Amino acid sequence: MLPSVPSLPGSVDPAWLPPEVFRPLGSRRTLIRGAGPLVDTVHAEVADACSRFGGRVARDARELGGPGDLVLELGEGGAPDGLGDEGFVLARADGVTRVGAAGQAGLLYGLFHLVRLGEAAFRGERARETHRPALGSRMLDHWDNVAVHPVMGQVERGYSGGSLFWRDGLARGSRDDLERVRWYGRLLAACGVNAVAVNNVNVHEAEAHLLTDRVGEVAAIAEALRPYGIRTHLSVSFAAPVVLGGLATADPLEGAVADWWAEATRRVYAAIPDFGGYVVKADSEGQPGPFAYGRGHADGANMLAAALAPYGGTVHWRAFVYNHRQDWRDRTTDRARAAFDHFAPLDGEFAPHVVLQVKHGPMDFQVREPVSPVIGAMPNTRLAVEIQATQEYTGQQRHVCWLGPMWSEALSFRPTGEEGPSVGELARGGGLVAVSNAGDDPFWTGHPLAQANLYAVGRLAWQPDADPGAVLDEWIELSFVPGRTADPARLREGLRAVLDGSWRTYEKYTAPLGVGFMVQPGHHYGPSVDGYEYSPWGTYHFADRDGVGVDRSRATGTGFAGQYPTPWAEVYESPETCPDELLLFFHHVPYGHVLHSGDTVIQHIYDTHFEGVAEVEEARRVWAGLADLMGAARHARVAERYEEQLRGAREWRDHINTYFFRKSGVPDARGRRIH
Ligand code: GCW
Numbered sequence: 024m025l026p027s028v029p030s031l032p033g034s035v036d037p038a039w040l041p042p043e044v045f046r047p048l049g050s051r052r053t054l055i056r057g058a059g060p061l062v063d064t065v066h067a068e069v070a071d072a073c074s075r076f077g078g079r080v081a082r083d084a085r086e087l088g089g090p091g092d093l094v095l096e097l098g099e100g101g102a103p104d105g106l107g108d109e110g111f112v113l114a115r116a117d118g119v120t121r122v123g124a125a126g127q128a129g130l131l132y133g134l135f136h137l138v139r140l141g142e143a144a145f146r147g148e149r150a151r152e153t154h155r156p157a158l159g160s161r162m163l164d165h166w167d168n169v170a171v172h173p174v175m176g177q178v179e180r181g182y183s184g185g186s187l188f189w190r191d192g193l194a195r196g197s198r199d200d201l202e203r204v205r206w207y208g209r210l211l212a213a214c215g216v217n218a219v220a221v222n223n224v225n226v227h228e229a230e231a232h233l234l235t236d237r238v239g240e241v242a243a244i245a246e247a248l249r250p251y252g253i254r255t256h257l258s259v260s261f262a263a264p265v266v267l268g269g270l271a272t273a274d275p276l277e278g279a280v281a282d283w284w285a286e287a288t289r290r291v292y293a294a295i296p297d298f299g300g301y302v303v304k305a306d307s308e309g310q311p312g313p314f315a316y317g318r319g320h321a322d323g324a325n326m327l328a329a330a331l332a333p334y335g336g337t338v339h340w341r342a343f344v345y346n347h348r349q350d351w352r353d354r355t356t357d358r359a360r361a362a363f364d365h366f367a368p369l370d371g372e373f374a375p376h377v378v379l380q381v382k383h384g385p386m387d388f389q390v391r392e393p394v395s396p397v398i399g400a401m402p403n404t405r406l407a408v409e410i411q412a413t414q415e416y417t418g419q420q421r422h423v424c425w426l427g428p429m430w431s432e433a434l435s436f437r438p439t440g441e442e443g444p445s446v447g448e449l450a451r452g453g454g455l456v457a458v459s460n461a462g463d464d465p466f467w468t469g470h471p472l473a474q475a476n477l478y479a480v481g482r483l484a485w486q487p488d489a490d491p492g493a494v495l496d497e498w499i500e501l502s503f504v505p506g507r508t509a510d511p512a513r514l515r516e517g518l519r520a521v522l523d524g525s526w527r528t529y530e531k532y533t534a535p536l537g538v539g540f541m542v543q544p545g546h547h548y549g550p551s552v553d554g555y556e557y558s559p560w561g562t563y564h565f566a567d568r569d570g571v572g573v574d575r576s577r578a579t580g581t582g583f584a585g586q587y588p589t590p591w592a593e594v595y596e597s598p599e600t601c602p603d604e605l606l607l608f609f610h611h612v613p614y615g616h617v618l619h620s621g622d623t624v625i626q627h628i629y630d631t632h633f634e635g636v637a638e639v640e641e642a643r644r645v646w647a648g649l650a651d652l653m654g655a656a657r658h659a660r661v662a663e664r665y666e667e668q669l670r671g672a673r674e675w676r677d678h679i680n681t682y683f684f685r686k687s688g689v690p691d692a693r694g695r696r697i698h
Contacts, residue, residue, distance in 0.1 A: 025063050026250050028071040029205035036466045036657065038210055038474050039501040040138075042075055047142045048134075049076030054087055057097025061127035064250045065095060065134050090118035091145045093137070097123075097130050103153070109217070109252075110155030111136070113144075120144055128217070128252040129155075135213040139497055157447065160337075160378070160407065160454025161484035162218035162256070163211065163461075164302060169193070169222065170229040179223050180413050180547075182420035183462030183469040188221050190463075192229060194240030201247050207461065208251035214481030219248060219459075220256040224304040224341065231260045234287055235267050242294040254299035256339070261303060261323060262311035263287070274316035275326035288330040300336035301327055302380070307344045320344070320365065321372040328376035339407060339456065340373075342366050342381040342397055349561045357573075357581035358561030359385040359608075362397045367586075371403035378453035380407045383433045383446070385583070386562065388416050389539040390429075390530045393595065393605055396586035398446055399438025407453030408434070408446060412460040412476045416540075417529055419548050420460060420469035422668040423642065423661075424529045425522040427479040427491030434487040440590045447487025455484035470664050471657050472522060474502065495522060503653060514652040521642040528642070530604075532635030532672045535628045535679065537608035538564045538572055549671060550678040564607070568686055570614055571624070572607035584609055603627075614687040628683050629691045632676040639665070639672045 031037060049072030055065060070080050081087055087094070103112065108126030111133030115121070122133035136154060137144045166179040167186035177185045187207055188195060195201065211219070221244050222230050233241050234257060245255035264270040264283040274280055291298050305312030305323055313323035324340040331338055345361035362385060373379060379401065384392030388411040398406060410430050417424040434447040434455075457480040461467045468474050478498045482489055499518050505511040533550070534541040540562040543551040555562045564571055574580030576596050584595040594600045598610045603618045614625035622630065643665040650658050681698045684690070691697055 025067045025070065028067050029202045029209055031206050032199065034465055036471065038467055039478055039498060040210060040213055041504060043504045043507060044138050044501050045072035046076050047145060048072045048137055049078045051078045051091045051093055051145065052081045052087055052089060053078065053093040053095065054081040054084060055095045057130065059127045060250065061131050061252055062097055065130050068134060087119065092119045094119060094121045095130055095134065097127060098125065107155055110153065112151055112153050113149065114151035115149035131212055131252055132215065138213065139501065156215065156485045157487055158450055158454040158484050160218055161216050161481055162220065162454060162456045163216055163459040163480065164220045164224065164456055165459045166223040167221065168227060168230060172227060178462055179225060180415040181462050182413060183460060183467060184464035185462055187461060187463055188244050194243055196243065204244060204247040208248040208253050211253055211481060212251035214478045215485040216481040217252055218254045218256055218299050220258055220302045222258045224258045224302055225310060226258050226260040231263060231266050233257055234259050234263055234291065238291055238294045245295045249297065254297055255295060256299040256302055258302040260311060261305045272316065273311065275313050275318050275322045281326050281329065284327060284330040292334045298336060300331050300338055302339040303327065304341045304343065307341065308347050319369065321369045324377040325374040328374040332376045337376050337378050339378050339380045342379055345561060348559045351557050351559065351563065356561065357575060357583055359575060359583045360581060360586065362395060363400060363586045366397055367400040370401040373404050378405045378407045380409050380456055382409045386539055390417055390533055391537045391604055392539065393608060394433050394436040394438065394446060398449055399588060405452030406450055407456050408450045409456045411458040412480055413458050414460065414473065415547055416542065420473045421664050422529060422671060423470065423472050423521060423525045425495065425525045426476045427494055429526050430479065430483055431491040434483060438591065439588050466660060471660055475522060508652045510652060514649060517645050517649045520645050528635050528638040531631040532675045535607065535631065536603065537605040539608065550675045552678060552682045565611055566686055570612050572611040574611045575609045614689055625683060625687050625689045626692055629680055632680050633695060636672045636676045639669050643669055
C-alpha cells in the first residue's frame, strides 16, 4: 500500500506547499518507474496531485503519448554515473518530461524540483540538466526541550510556539501531531533538508534519557520523517555514562566509558536503523565535556565516533566553546578568539566520523560578524557550518529579517582570498546546519515571512552559491502563487520590497558597525546598550566619551585579526582597510573617525538609525497595500507584527542614538531629535 500524503488541518498554513503548486504536476499523465520506500512517497505525491487536478498515474509506457507527459524513473535509462543518491537529471523531448535518478532520494528531489518549475517543466524542449546537492548533509537542529524548561521554555530561543516533536514532557503521539511532523518532513524535503536533530543541544535531565530508555519516542519521530528522506539525529549529554549509566566517570579514554557508548549506540540503531548520529555541545556554557577528565575535544569526539562508525553514523561536535565566566575587567581574554584557540590546533586529529560544527561567525549569530577564522583553518577536518534560522538576535520573528543574503555572504566568503575555496566549498565534508525556526505555531515560524529563512536553509545547503534573490523568488512563487492572484506583479514586487533589504534594515536600527549585542540580557530582545557590558559573557563594546569598538588587531588589541590567513589578517588589522560594516568588531575608534563612506562614525550611527526606522515604516505601508492579494489570516499576522517591529525599531533608534549622543556630546549634523 502506498503511504498517504500527510494532511494538515485547515488552521495550519501550508507554507511553500499549498495545493495549488501541484497543479502542473497533477494535471498530466505520469509514469513512475522504480521501487522502494521513497519511490512510494513520490508515487503518493503524484497520485495525490492527480486526484486534485485531473491527471493520472500511468501503469505502463503504453499509456503515455500525449504532449506534457511525465516520466519519473529510478535507475537505468535516466541516470548517469556520479549522480549520487540524491542527484537527478531532468530533460524534455518529444513532449515528454523525464526525471531520472540513481537513488530514491534523487527521485524525490527531482519531483520537488518539478513542483518549483511549475508549468515551465512541461513546455518546449529542455536539454538534459544534472542536479545534485553541493553539500551531502543539510540539517536542522531543533533546540527543543522535551519538558518545558523553567527559564528557556519549551523551545530554547524558540519564537514559534511549542515544539513540533514534544509536548507535556513526551513525544507527541496523537495522529494529528504525527501528521504535522510528516508535513514538516515534506516541507523540508521540498527545500532539500535531509537531516533533523530533534532536541536541544543543552541536554537537560529528561532529554538525556532519549538516548536510552526513551529512544522509542525518537524512533516514532524518525518514522514520521523517514518517508521524506530525513534522517534523525539526537543531541546527547557527554555525561550520559554517569547520568544514565551509573558509571563513576565519563572519561573518554576509559574503556568502560567507550563500552557504555558502544552498547547505548547499538541499542539506538536497533530502534532506528537509519539513525544519523549524535550532536554534542561539550564544555560549552556549562554542558559537560572531556575537560573535566583532563582530556581534549578530539578525545571526546573520537570516542563517540567510534561508537557510531560501525553503523555509518556521525557525531556533530560543536566548536562553540568559550569562557562564559569571564571577568569583564580582564582585557586579555577575547571571546571571538576562543573557538580557533581551542580547535585549530586539533586539525587532523578528528576521526572520519566526526563533523566539527562551527558557527559561521566567531561570536554568536549577531546581525553582522566576520566569518569564523576556524572555517579556513582546518583543512583536515570535516567541517559543518552552523547558521541560525531562529532569529535570536535578529528580531525574534517579530521583526522581518530575511537572512538569505547574510548566509549567502558567509558561504561565499573565501578565507584565503580570491583564489582559495569558499566557505560553502569548505563545508563539503560536514554540510550546513541551521538552528530551526519552526514550531507548532499555525504559520510554523511565528512570523509568516520567516518561513523564507527556513526555506533558504535547504536551498543554500543544496547550492551554497545560489543567488539568494532567486531563492526568495522561488519561495514567493510557491508560497503565494502570485500567478493566480488578481495582480501578480504588485504581489511579487511588494514581497520583494519588504523582504529583500530587511536584513540591512535590521542592521541599521540595532547595534552599529559590527559591534554586536547591545541587547537585553537573558532573552536578547530589544535594546540595552550596556546590558552585557559588565557581564561575564565576553560581549563588550567599550564605548566611552571618546570612542567605541573592540580592538582586535594584532598590533594593539586582542590579536584576533591574526587568526585569519592572508589577505584577511591584513585587511582586518587596520581601520584603513577594514570594511565599514565590521569596523567596530575589529577596532576601537573615536566618534569622529571617518568611514570609507565619508561619514563619521557618530553621524553614521545617527543616520542609519533614522533610516532603519523609516525603512520599517515604508515596509509596513507596502504590506498594508497587499491585503487583497493573499489570505486574510496571513496578511493580518504580518500586519500585526509590523506594529511591534516599528515600536521595537523606534525603541532601538532612540536608545542607541541617545546613548551615543550622551557619551560623545556630538550633535546630529542634521538636527534631528535625539533624546
Ligand atoms: O546563542 C547562544 C544561545 C543559547 C544557545 C547557545 C548555543 C543552545 O543564547 O541559548 O544554547 O548559543 O549555541 O549553544
